[in-house]
Amino acid sequence: MTQLSTFSRRQFLAGVGASALTLPSLTDAFGNPLPTAQPGRKLGIALVGLGSYSKNQLAPALQQTKNCRLAGIVTGTPAKAEEWMKKYDIPKANVYDYKTFDRIADNKDIDVVYVVLPNSMHREYVVRAAQAGKHVICEKPMAIMPQECQEMIDACKKANKQLAVGYRLHYEPFTQEAMRLGQQKVFGPIKFVESSDGFRIGDPGQWRMKKALAGGGPLMDVGIYAVQGARYVTGEEPISVTAQFGPKTEPQKFKDVEETLFWQFQFPSGAVSNSTTSYTAGVERLYASCQDGWFELSPAFGYGPLKGRTSKGPIEKPIVNHQAMHMDGVCEVLLQNKTLPDHITGAEGMRDVKLLQAIYQAAETGRKIDLKA
Template sequence: MHSRRDFLQKVSLGLGAAALSAFPAIANELTSNRQDKQLRVAIMGLGGYANIVAKGMQECKMAKIVGVISGTPSKIETWKKQYDIPDKNTYNYETVSQIKNNPDIDLVYVITPNSLHHKHVLQIAAAGKHVICEKPVADNAKQAREMIAACEKANVKFYIGYRLHFEPHTLELIRMREAGEFGKIMHVNNYAGFKIGDPTQWRLKKSLAGGGAMMDVGVYSLNGARYCTGEEPIWVTAQESKTDPVKFKEVDETITFQLGFPSGIIANCGCTYNFNHVEGLKLMGEKGWAEVNPAFGYGPIRGTTHKGKLEAPDVNHQANQMDGIADCILNNKPDPNVTGHEGLKDMVVIDAVYESIRKNGAKIFINK
């Protein structure tokens, strides 16, 4: 068995140019001539997933939490104590613009509700800091384009939290597909979902979430179909079902959608907020197949192919992601496929999914 480092180096080489973004490498003054070689990160939005990220980052070698941004003073106090954050690195949503004057923060990780991503990324870009934003990148493709443009104008890097693009089992699946080990890809089935709890939470409010299951877990099914095929969809059909119109009054409950690709591949995908035990990826090719389940959670990821068990090391997803991004920024390396442009590609398809639903399942040809 190879070491984890050997494995990741092999996978990185195997991905080739297709997995690298066209987003330009930047030697930003924030991180040039640094001696400590650690990316200094502030977390914006201190909710449930922020706590998972922070816990995971305790395993990071190249990134560390040094600041927080929150509208809740009690949360700031808790995080200050837990992560030894100095007062000068704490901000609220009214003072966040002042972060531009703080040389001790390199990057801000935006983990606020979906519909606030657009506003907050624009603020961080204007402050001259690199930014990583949780997915979905925004409410729609128009906002995503504006966010990309703002970061390019400010000469800062813009990443999306696609942690699976750093996850070894997922990367091995992509390597096998790129190496032709499955042969011509014929079909893909991807599903993601869970039974959502508290009916008063922000994920069920359209003004904060932008949508329901499609925006939250549907992006996993969609992004998975794209990396299973190595192609971009050219059309979409979609259907929505709603069994609880009270709880899901404002957002979608369950959506199934089909993606058509240039080679003729069709991917059947689905997402839900109303039942558990629905997570999996299946790829079928002329020469072989792969089935990954769990495929999209925080780990461990498990899979099988026509060759046997999908062999790869288990890692802390959040730590692996942040170390990978830190390596790109600190060492001026090419960006992996997690930039704002990757988020935009998913958002264009999500827009088409919702358009198809509005048009009673009509086939929508995707306008890039």
């Protein structure tokens, strides 16, 4: 996102504005009408990993989508497979485990593979999905290290398949409005951004608390939302970062990953941002102080409903299903045989992963990290 490059007006309208929402009368952040469902068949999506996000968000959302449908599942738990087959009328031929996954190449009923696995497993299954001849959606963060991201991008390019990352908020009306307000300088140039996301985590035995699987703690989970928020309201790439680990108030629980992390970005325009992510306390806010006013979203990053206001009054936008909008938007582009906009692809995913690793480097060394290179 060198000054507005990732979220330029042209790309924004081509990508975010192209998403098919639940109501055809809705408009995107620039007031353009949103298209309805594409004519013809829906693309079949197979969910890889049937954890809480697939169960509680993606599968229900796929019952509301216009351009795609739940066609298959990949799970290592036979009981889950039986449950999902019955609940969603999934044929046995479209059910795979991790050993039989590559046979998905022969299944013409499945067009897109959605990887919803622990972060450390994203690279393997994105590469295997591409090699099987399927388009891919990968949950964020895209991977743990930038090199993994590049391997994923290269595999999809070699297979002539497209790779999207699960940036659902790019299709969400309140977020689109925050992008517009910031990037179009509606209240003048942005001076300061607060972008933070955290919650109190439950089960200490879950994969998110294991560095080998997650790559880190809250930064590698909800922290990416805070990174994204600062980037998409400014429309700029940060040029430097400083960061600090918070204290470990529960050292036994957080022996493998960080508990809280703070970081500060500087942007080319002179804007600065301050962010917090945590597994020990709740915070969910995106606030921008501008030369002539301010705007904020709070809640800003959850599954909704989001809320917003500005120095001139409340932000009024429709409440929609984020996941349905995201998957419909991606699949609409695929159905039209067009190229996915940069801001939701692997290129954007790799930008974030580079920043996540730079934040860790800054916190570990106590130095300001130059991001201009």
